Amino acid sequence: MKEMLSKEHVHFLNSQKRRKVFVLLAQIGTLVVVLALWELLAQTGVIDAFITSCPSKIWATFVELIGNGTLLHHAWVSTWETVVGFAIGTILGYAIAVVLWWNNFLKDVFEPYIVVLNSLPKIALGPIIIIWAGTGKASIITMAVLISVVITTITILNGFCNTDGEKILLLRSMRASRFQIFTKLVAPSNVPTLMATLKINVGMAWIGSIMGEYLVSKEGLGYLLVYGSQVFRLDLVMTCTIVLCALAGVMYAVVALLEKIVVKRF
Amino acid sequence: MKILELKNVQKIFYTKTQETTAVENLSFEVQNGEFVALLGPSGCGKTTILSLIAGLLEPTKGEISVHQNAIGYMLQRDQLFPFRTIRRNILLGLEIQHKLTPDNVENAYNLLHKYGLWEYVNSYPNALSGGMRQRVALIRTLATNPELLLLDEPFSALDFQTRLSVCDDVYDIIKKEHKTALLVTHDISEALSMADRIIVLTKRPAKVLTIWESNLKDIPTPLGRRESPLFGKDFELLHGYLRGGVV
Numbered sequence: 238m239k240e241m242l243s244k245e246h247v248h249f250l251n252s253q254k255r256r257k258v259f260v261l262l263a264q265i266g267t268l269v270v271v272l273a274l275w276e277l278l279a280q281t282g283v284i285d286a287f288i289t290s291c292p293s294k295i296w297a298t299f300v301e302l303i304g305n306g307t308l309l310h311h312a313w314v315s316t317w318e319t320v321v322g323f324a325i326g327t328i329l330g331y332a333i334a335v336v337l338w339w340n341n342f343l344k345d346v347f348e349p350y351i352v353v354l355n356s357l358p359k360i361a362l363g364p365i366i367i368i369w370a371g372t373g374k375a376s377i378i379t380m381a382v383l384i385s386v387v388i389t390t391i392t393i394l395n396g397f398c399n400t401d402g403e404k405i406l407l408l409r410s411m412r413a414s415r416f417q418i419f420t421k422l423v424a425p426s427n428v429p430t431l432m433a434t435l436k437i438n439v440g441m442a443w444i445g446s447i448m449g450e451y452l453v454s455k456e457g458l459g460y461l462l463v464y465g466s467q468v469f470r471l472d473l474v475m476t477c478t479i480v481l482c483a484l485a486g487v488m489y490a491v492v493a494l495l496e497k498i499v500v501k502r503f
Numbered sequence: 504m505k506i507l508e509l510k511n512v513q514k515i516f517y518t519k520t521q522e523t524t525a526v527e528n529l530s531f532e533v534q535n536g537e538f539v540a541l542l543g544p545s546g547c548g549k550t551t552i553l554s555l556i557a558g559l560l561e562p563t564k565g566e567i568s569v570h571q572n573a574i575g576y577m578l579q580r581d582q583l584f585p586f587r588t589i590r591r592n593i594l595l596g597l598e599i600q601h602k603l604t605p606d607n608v609e610n611a612y613n614l615l616h617k618y619g620l621w622e623y624v625n626s627y628p629n630a631l632s633g634g635m636r637q638r639v640a641l642i643r644t645l646a647t648n649p650e651l652l653l654l655d656e657p658f659s660a661l662d663f664q665t666r667l668s669v670c671d672d673v674y675d676i677i678k679k680e681h682k683t684a685l686l687v688t689h690d691i692s693e694a695l696s697m698a699d700r701i702i703v704l705t706k707r708p709a710k711v712l713t714i715w716e717s718n719l720k721d722i723p724t725p726l727g728r729r730e731s732p733l734f735g736k737d738f739e740l741l742h743g744y745l746r747g748g749v750v
Contacts, residue, residue, distance in 0.1 A: 503585070
């Protein structure tokens with residue numbers, strides 16, 4: 238910056254910066270304190286490490302599972318299922334929203350069905366999915382798609398329908414076709430809606446894939462979690478949970494970054 | 504030459520519980536090159552009339568003869584698309600109508616140059632003031648080279664100071680480009696300062712109450728007309744008509 242900042246301005250910027258640093262320190266501090274307390278209580282026998290596990294054991298399990306490749310394999314399987322479910326759910330949901338926006342009659346016809354489907358706990362469809370899609374990856378991906386597709390349709394359609402009516406009027410006065418109204422106005426002005434939906438869908442797709450793995454799978458983090466709890470290896474359960482947190486966090490961060498790049502203008 | 508003619512136009516809106524007659528037996532015409540104002544109380548159906556002329560609504564009865572492909576509609580707010588640069592905003596109409604020929608684009612760019620907005624050609628609308636945005640909106644409207652401009656209270660969203668200067672600018676641009684304009688407003692002073700002829704409407708359902716030939720036609724700018732000694736007298740008269748129409 239070329240221009241000189243006033244003393245007060247510099248002071249303001251510094252205090253802003255300081256606050257940011259404090260927040261970050263407090264965030265790290267919280268994590269450290271929780272982990273330390275957990276470890277301490279387990280070591281001194283106040284809590285039973287067999288039931289609660291503890292950070293040192295989790296770390297040991299993590300290193301072991303990384304070493305023999307188990308963890309990477311299962312994490313990869315779950316991530317793949319989630320990403321595929323996420324992509325199909327989002328694209329399908331968007332496509333359905335476009336069709337319903339396009340045709341008001343269809344929208345009126347299908348609205349109650351969508352509302353019911355949205356309220357239905359998708360896990361209840363588990364047995365049907367297993368019978369129809371088998372006990373493999375197809376079932377898991379179907380679950381991830383089902384969980385994300387309805388909410389995508391609802392959110393995107395809502396965004397489409399809330400497009401500024403005056404701007405539509407302007408386009409109509411220019412003799413725009415419905416297709417042009419969509420491509421020139423409705424789609425671009427709903428890019429932020431799409432980005433918000435992507436963020437929601439990261440979570441939805443993970444719920445879907447892990448739930449699917451609970452139901453049917455022979456591999457994946459959901460499978461490892463169920464296996465760990467059945468043989469009462471809480472170290473394994475905790476390790477998987479933490480890895481899952483990290484993966485979901487990374488995927489969310491990627492989408493958030495995408496949003497930051499894309500949304501600037503919308 | 505007649506550019507627009509309405510003959511006994513009626514428009515009725517239906518809802519579940521009632522029917523509302525917005526426009527009743529409305530007839531008037533606009534000649535090429537004229538600047539005509541439709542002046543009426545708020546909610547008298549003025550916007551409905553513009554929508555009928557632009558072909559966005561079908562009249563229940565009556566006839567409207569106009570070249571609907573040669574209409575430029577300017578709305579209350581500028582309605583610039585925030586995700587398009589000024590360049591892509593002013594080319595929107597040409598894009599929609601598949602008329603992005605080098606000549607037309609050149610013409611649109613010339614308008615930006617001529618009215619001092621060229622330096623913003625690659626900016627986004629949020630970088631412009633309200634007055635500048637409204638001028639860009641006018642250039643967007645002119646870019647498709649319409650024969651008839653419909654102006655729906657185009658200054659009502661601006662603050663008073665800006666309104667006066669943008670009013671001058673817009674009037675200047677419309678006159679320089681030799682366009683015919685039909686302005687809709689409930690603001691007597693706005694109608695008086697811009698129009699050659701004022702069609703005073705009754706309250707809903709809108710009918711023609713009287714047609715007022717302006718005494719101020721020879722004064723070249725809206726601001727000049729506002730400063731004319733005749734302005735106050737005409738204002739009183741029109742105000743009387745409107746009040747009479749309201750009762």
